[in-house]
Amino acid sequence: MSAIDLAAVRADTPACRDRVFLDSAGSSLPPRQVVDEVVGHLRREAEVGGYRAAAERQDDLDQGYAHVADLLGCLPDEVAFTDSASRSWLAALDAIPLGPGDRVLTTEAEYGGNAIPLLTLARRVGATVEAVPSDADGALDVDALRGMLDERVKLLSLVHVPTNGGLVNPVTEAAAAVHEAGALVLLDACQSLGQLPIPAGADIVTGTGRKWLRGPRGTGVLAVRRAALDRLRPRLVDLRGGFWESLDEVRLHxxxxxxxxxxxxxxxRLGLIAAVRYALDLGLDRIAAAVGERADRLRAGLAAISGVEVRDLGSRRCGLVSFTVEGTAAERVRDALLARDITVTxxxxxxTRYDMTRRGLAQVVRASPHYFVSPEQIDQAVAAVAALERDRRPDPL
Structure with a gap:
């Protein structure tokens, strides 16, 4: 497998030349192809109006389903477009029939944005939400999961990659166990879509455009496997999701x-489709390798600094790198690095209260280098953190 052409992707990302951008887990730098698509279409809307401009691009919009299907490894008619990963996840959750006595399982890597609606819904309908323990490396313990499954479990909310570190959860193994119990798997791929291939097994997959996929904000995708669709009950459906066929009859997609x-x-949406095409052209395996190399280089450099502790869990890790600096709040580290044109969050x-409460952490610095970050920029970031740590320590007498 050939490596990604670093010079080419950096040429497509002019902003990465003047700063060390390590926040693709937050909202990445889009390539010029995405920017040109978005800005160009807005200009066309200004020229002819939104309806006509959209009609001119209908074929491209329709083809987008096939592109996302290639990215997710599903069928085009299993793909829906939304305005965010949150919208995708909430729409899917709302369609899952839950009632009194039902159980929902989560991982200890669960996002706050998922836990809040889960706990709210469970309280309203009389269900319960339970976190599956992690294994010794911090990933979902599949054996513990099997031990918690029974006929009352209706859903596993599975986070592929958490928001606060480089852990990668075992999706395929967990999904197989859950399916044996007849339950559904809702996979949150918010932090993996665009940096890792999405494993098979989940019934529902949600993701965003703005992170590793390098698309615009306000974009998301939702994939629902045909085998699971009949078990879902979408409630908030408009004239895109259904058809008003007679005065009192409707038919849903x-x-x-x-x-x-x-x-x-x-x-x-056109910008998101352009971002998907860009990722597919590079190849997800090549992207994962490039991102992994940069994250490993950053972890190794940070781990060598006295007073800095890398906080990533898991035996398999990806492009998120979390760390703390002894005696310095994470916000101060972030702001000090920003003053040096190094972007972290x-x-x-x-x-992610389950995980960080268990580990006694209040906050961590999160760095997420994408494939357009050069090795020299990784070293520059490490040197900047080392300088912060040196400045913090008092001079020896």
Missing amino acids: DDARVFELWEFGVAE VSRVSS
Whole structure:
């Protein structure tokens, strides 16, 4: 497998030349092809109006389902477009029939954005939400999962990659166990879509465009396997998801598009499709290898600095790198690095309370280097963190 052409992807990403951008897990830098698509369509809307501009691009919009299907390893009619990963996840959850006594299992890597609606829904319908323990490496313990399964378990909310570190959960193994119990698997691929191939096994997959996929904000995808669709009960359906066939009769789409809404940002969706094509052209295996190399280089450099602790879990790791600096709040580290044109962010306990409470962490610095970050920039970031640590320590007498 050949390596990604670093010079080419950096040429497509002009902003990465002047700064060390390590926040693709937050909202990445889009390539020029995505920017040109979005801006170009907005200009066309200004020229001829939104309806006509959209009609001119209908073939490209329709082809987008096949591109996303290639990315996710599913069928085009199993794909729906949304305005965010949150919208995808909430629409899927709302369609899963849950009632009194039902059980929902999660991982200890669960996002706050998922836990809040899960706990709210469970309280309303009389269900329970339970976290499956992690194994010794911090990943979902599949044996523990099997021990918790019974006929009352209706759903596993499975986070592929958490928001606060480089852990990669065992999707295929967990899904196989859950399916033996007759339950559904809702896979949150928010932090893996665009940096890793998506494993087979989940019934429902949700993801965003703005992170590793390098698409616009306000874009998301939802994949629903045909085998699971009959078990779902979508409630909030408009004239995109259904048809008003007579005065008192409606018919819903019999595929994933039942979850779509009629109104959407056409420019943003075209930009998302361009981002998907860009990722497919590079190849997900090549992207995963390049991102993994940069993350490993960053982890090794940080681990060698006295007073810095890398906080990533898992025996298999990806492009998120979390760390703490002894005696320095994560916000101060972030701000000090930003002053040196190095972009990182902070992950807090409120975003992933199961995991960080278990580990006694209030916050971590999160760095997420994409394939357009050069090895020299990784070393520059390590040197900057080392300088912060040196400045923190008092001079020896």
